[in-house]
Amino acid sequence: MERPVRILGTGKYLPKRQVTAEQLDQKLGLPAGWVEKKSGVRVRHFVTDETSTQMGAAAATQALQNAGLTFADIDCLVCASGTAQQEIPCTAALLQEELGESDSGVPCFDINSTCLSFVTALDVMSAAMAAGVYKRVLIVSTEISSVGLNWEQKESSILFGDGAAAAVIGLAPDGSSSRILCSRMETYSKGAHYSEIRGGGTLIHPSEYGKGNESDFMFDMDGRKLFRMTSQLLEGFIERLLSNTTISLSEIKAVVPHQASGMAMRIMAQKLGLAPGQMINIIENHGNVIAASIPMALHEAIQEKKVARGDLLLLLGTSAGLSLGGVLLEY
Amino acid sequence: MERPVRILGTGKYLPKRQVTAEQLDQKLGLPAGWVEKKSGVRVRHFVTDETSTQMGAAAATQALQNAGLTFADIDCLVCASGTAQQEIPCTAALLQEELGESDSGVPCFDINSTCLSFVTALDVMSAAMAAGVYKRVLIVSTEISSVGLNWEQKESSILFGDGAAAAVIGLAPDGSSSRILCSRMETYSKGAHYSEIRGGGTLIHPSEYGKGNESDFMFDMDGRKLFRMTSQLLEGFIERLLSNTTISLSEIKAVVPHQASGMAMRIMAQKLGLAPGQMINIIENHGNVIAASIPMALHEAIQEKKVARGDLLLLLGTSAGLSLGGVLLEY
Numbered sequence: 144m145e146r147p148v149r150i151l152g153t154g155k156y157l158p159k160r161q162v163t164a165e166q167l168d169q170k171l172g173l174p175a176g177w178v179e180k181k182s183g184v185r186v187r188h189f190v191t192d193e194t195s196t197q198m199g200a201a202a203a204t205q206a207l208q209n210a211g212l213t214f215a216d217i218d219c220l221v222c223a224s225g226t227a228q229q230e231i232p233c234t235a236a237l238l239q240e241e242l243g244e245s246d247s248g249v250p251c252f253d254i255n256s257t258c259l260s261f262v263t264a265l266d267v268m269s270a271a272m273a274a275g276v277y278k279r280v281l282i283v284s285t286e287i288s289s290v291g292l293n294w295e296q297k298e299s300s301i302l303f304g305d306g307a308a309a310a311v312i313g314l315a316p317d318g319s320s321s322r323i324l325c326s327r328m329e330t331y332s333k334g335a336h337y338s339e340i341r342g343g344g345t346l347i348h349p350s351e352y353g354k355g356n357e358s359d360f361m362f363d364m365d366g367r368k369l370f371r372m373t374s375q376l377l378e379g380f381i382e383r384l385l386s387n388t389t390i391s392l393s394e395i396k397a398v399v400p401h402q403a404s405g406m407a408m409r410i411m412a413q414k415l416g417l418a419p420g421q422m423i424n425i426i427e428n429h430g431n432v433i434a435a436s437i438p439m440a441l442h443e444a445i446q447e448k449k450v451a452r453g454d455l456l457l458l459l460g461t462s463a464g465l466s467l468g469g470v471l472l473e474y
Numbered sequence: 475m476e477r478p479v480r481i482l483g484t485g486k487y488l489p490k491r492q493v494t495a496e497q498l499d500q501k502l503g504l505p506a507g508w509v510e511k512k513s514g515v516r517v518r519h520f521v522t523d524e525t526s527t528q529m530g531a532a533a534a535t536q537a538l539q540n541a542g543l544t545f546a547d548i549d550c551l552v553c554a555s556g557t558a559q560q561e562i563p564c565t566a567a568l569l570q571e572e573l574g575e576s577d578s579g580v581p582c583f584d585i586n587s588t589c590l591s592f593v594t595a596l597d598v599m600s601a602a603m604a605a606g607v608y609k610r611v612l613i614v615s616t617e618i619s620s621v622g623l624n625w626e627q628k629e630s631s632i633l634f635g636d637g638a639a640a641a642v643i644g645l646a647p648d649g650s651s652s653r654i655l656c657s658r659m660e661t662y663s664k665g666a667h668y669s670e671i672r673g674g675g676t677l678i679h680p681s682e683y684g685k686g687n688e689s690d691f692m693f694d695m696d697g698r699k700l701f702r703m704t705s706q707l708l709e710g711f712i713e714r715l716l717s718n719t720t721i722s723l724s725e726i727k728a729v730v731p732h733q734a735s736g737m738a739m740r741i742m743a744q745k746l747g748l749a750p751g752q753m754i755n756i757i758e759n760h761g762n763v764i765a766a767s768i769p770m771a772l773h774e775a776i777q778e779k780k781v782a783r784g785d786l787l788l789l790l791g792t793s794a795g796l797s798l799g800g801v802l803l804e805y
């Protein structure tokens with residue numbers, strides 16, 4: 144299950160507009176300090192005129208630069224997001240267009256497991272690379288959560304931000320020990336309706352909008368049930384994830400988690416017995432950016448030199464579905 | 475690039491309600507015979523009370539039966555559709571729930587390249603299997619096109635049907651020569667807007683529906699431009715697809731194409747110089763079922779004994795994006 148794949152470069156983009164916890168306290172008529180305390184988010188960014196593909200293209204361009212590559216070096220473009228720019232075609236094709244590469248022929252498709260999309264794409268595409276199908280893959284997660292939030296659900300709406308992150312992955316060069324050591328994903332759909340947007344697909348088509356069902360087109364989360372279920376599953380999942388390796392959590396330089404919420408990450412660090420600083424936490428000034436959260440946290444950790452080549456990293460998250468997913472890699 | 479993977483079983487589901495070409499002639503105020511002549515579709519099926527996951531679960535159950543397996547034998551469930559049941563979570567998780575396997579933990583995610591989604595999923599997941607990540611994968615394509623058709627665009631709306639198809643793929647048993655010989659995908663986003671649904675995502679959110687933009691939430695196709703572009707690209711694509719093999723088209727028992735339209739398939743057969751009967755054509759009584767078209771045609775060909783173990787098959791299609799994709803396999 145090991146795959147000789149290296150993360151060659153990462154990038155991110157945040158929308159220009161910042162929205163602070165104080166602004167949301169006021170907007171929602173809440174006591175000062177409530178939003179930051181509940182969410183752990185001091186500042187998130189919301190799009191004004193930015194589109195999903197514009198953000199994704201900016202993050203992708205930075206990832207290519209950081210890898211010392213250009214788009215011509217890429218042989219596959221995967222969009223790994225929980226939200227799409229439009230129904231048809233897939234967002235990856237629109238990203239190719241936004242990057243000015245519309246004649247390139249580089250294959251484009253989307254992989255979606257909501258907040259785990261990047262982890263799933265890294266897992267699956269690294270395997271495709273190990274099997275010889277692709278050599279260098281650009282994975283882009285770009286999310287606009289702000290259009291689908293239900294501000295009457297205070298505890299969920301205050302968590303999210305917009306933004307994009309990208310990574311270029313390639314076969315590890317000779318002599319490099321960069322690799323994916325193991326990966327695992329588990330889905331328990333008994334939790335499928337604990338976090339969802341019921342509308343927008345073929346079940347409640349957009350043409351049904353505005354008949355008193357407006358909330359069906361907004362994010363709906365039962366935080367308590369979600370939290371209880373993921374808490375019960377997490378430890379067993381980690382055990383199964385690492386079971387084919389000899390690695391213990393204490394040997395891992397950094398755990399790069401989905402930035403679900405401040406509290407979710409505190410409890411995760413506690414449950415896993417992580418050392419202070421072992422978990423990469425960027426929620427304070429990014430919020431939960433759906434699938435972009437994990438690659439964005441990875442990008443920040445690399446930029447801030449919290450991780451270096453040779454370090455073991457665990458990308459780890461939960462998502463709507465309900466799914467748990469993780470990839471253990473040597474950076 | 476060869477992968478020792480076998481299609482173990484296939485299944486399909488068609489909605490109960492049949493809609494004939496004559497009914498559409500009348501509905502659209504067209505002369506008798508116009509719809510069938512233009513589309514090549516005599517009967518398509520539209521959902522009444524069926525959901526996308528109900529159809530997909532029925533097709534999946536049949537595919538498992540035909541493979542002589544149960545869900546317990548599966549270690550990954552991929553939904554490979556151009557349409558989704560709801561915005562969040564991914565349709566694969568909802569399929570797991572519909573199959574009554576919500577405690578199974580089997581990982582679920584979606585792969586989307588519109589009409590090529592099944593081909594992309596087969597390509598990528600067979601590679602993941604070759605790399606040792608999964609052993610048996612259930613791929614389900616389930617599509618409800620009927621909710622998003624624009625009946626004022628007569629030439630596109632008359633092509634489509636609803637339905638689902640599924641395939642179980644597994645590592646080829648010892649001594650079997652079943653395998654994927656090669657695969658290829660190319661995306662040219664200069665054609666990204668020749669077939670699209672602009673609305674429904676983050677660009678034109680469902681909450682914008684009903685402000686004179688209704689057609690943004692329906693399928694929009696420029697058939698002429700699409701047709702010209704794919705015609706120009708097809709022959710070169712096939713050459714590149716087969717270039718790493720010694721196989722010529724005449725050695726391939728059956729080409730299983732995307733059932734885009736009667737005319738598109740006639741021209742494809744002509745351009746590729748296929749022998750009569752070499753192309754599997756089920757459009758007459760299914761219509762274009764988006765990503766379900768290719769696995770449904772494959773299922774029909776197997777059921778009607780047009781293909782047998784040991785035969786070379788070419789799954790081949792075009793999709794919104796604009797993309798071309800193909801997988802050559804020994805069945």
